[in-house]
Amino acid sequence: MNSIKEQRALSKDDLVLYGEHFSSRLLLGTSRYPSPQILEEAVLASQPAMITVSLRRQGSTVEQGKNAFWELLKKMSVPVLPNTAGCHSPQEVITTAQMAREVFETDWIKLELIGDDYTLQPDTLRLVETAKTLINDGFKVLPYCTEDLILCQRLVDVGCQAVMPWAAPIGTGQGPLNPYAMKLLRERLKVPLLVDAGLGLPSHACSVMEWGFDGVLLNTAVALADNPIDMAKAFAMATAAGRSAYLSGAMSAQESAQASTPLVGTPFWHQA
Numbered sequence: 523m524n525s526i527k528e529q530r531a532l533s534k535d536d537l538v539l540y541g542e543h544f545s546s547r548l549l550l551g552t553s554r555y556p557s558p559q560i561l562e563e564a565v566l567a568s569q570p571a572m573i574t575v576s577l578r579r580q581g582s583t584v585e586q587g588k589n590a591f592w593e594l595l596k597k598m599s600v601p602v603l604p605n606t607a608g609c610h611s612p613q614e615v616i617t618t619a620q621m622a623r624e625v626f627e628t629d630w631i632k633l634e635l636i637g638d639d640y641t642l643q644p645d646t647l648r649l650v651e652t653a654k655t656l657i658n659d660g661f662k663v664l665p666y667c668t669e670d671l672i673l674c675q676r677l678v679d680v681g682c683q684a685v686m687p688w689a690a691p692i693g694t695g696q697g698p699l700n701p702y703a704m705k706l707l708r709e710r711l712k713v714p715l716l717v718d719a720g721l722g723l724p725s726h727a728c729s730v731m732e733w734g735f736d737g738v739l740l741n742t743a744v745a746l747a748d749n750p751i752d753m754a755k756a757f758a759m760a761t762a763a764g765r766s767a768y769l770s771g772a773m774s775a776q777e778s779a780q781a782s783t784p785l786v787g788t789p790f791w792h793q794a
């Protein structure tokens with residue numbers, strides 16, 4: 523029988539998405555930083571599994587491969603997850619995804635299909651058919667969606683090997699607004715679940731990881747912090763801490779006080 527330490531050393535606990543292994547469970551967005559240098563240092567400090575990039579927002583010069591931002595991405599050598607931010611129709615998503623595949627030389631895509639510009643809520647009615655089209659076209663699709671169980675289940679049914687429910691609307695930093703539905707989702711779905719959007723504090727990331735989510739994707743909370751570099755590091759530590767707590771098996775909350783100091787003459791490990 524291996525000791526706990528030995529068991530830990532044996533199991534690497536990578537995040538596995540579409541058969542690919544990642545040693546970090548944090549995914550970071552790349553917009554709204556005060557400067558490219560601060561973005562680069564935040565990425566270095568937090569060592570994310572992937573960084574997500576919007577082709578539409580970076581403009582046409584990225585397509586020609588001579589954009590300073592593109593140079594920075596290559597320099598950081600972190601896997602790029604292109605996204606379809608700002609797309610409002612399935613056709614727009616598909617065209618953007620195909621262009622991103624050419625430009626970034628990757629078949630990963632973060633599927634964002636916006637249904638409402640005010641809340642940036644995904645178009646849940648057309649998301650599933652769009653995910654299916656992209657999967658049939660060979661993409662590894664990570665769909666940004668709501669925490670609705672049936673929607674997430676349908677995304678899995680059409681071949682998404684991971685789904686990314688929001689915690690709250692993009693950019694709000696409100697943290698998980700519907701813990702009941704998120705915990706239920708974790709209970710019911712077996713695929714990797716990454717929380718994407720709405721996390722404002724490292725403690726939000728830690729909580730969802732403690733509930734058993736497999737990773738977090740965030741942008742605004744880091745980019746708009748007074749010190750994005752330290753905040754990126756804080757999110758990386760909180761994500762890892764939450765994962766560790768989840769794997770460690772938390773005690774169940776008790777109704778009444780339980781003495782934690784041993785009675786005289788009784789070894790403390792017999793007090794349970």
Ligand SMILES: CC(=O)[C@@H](O)[C@H](O)COP(=O)(O)O
Pocket residue numbers: 550551552553574605607666691692693694695718719720721739740741742743
């Ligand atoms: C960059 C990106 O993909 C965002 O759209 C993502 O959803 C993160 O959201 P927050 O900015 O709320 O962290």
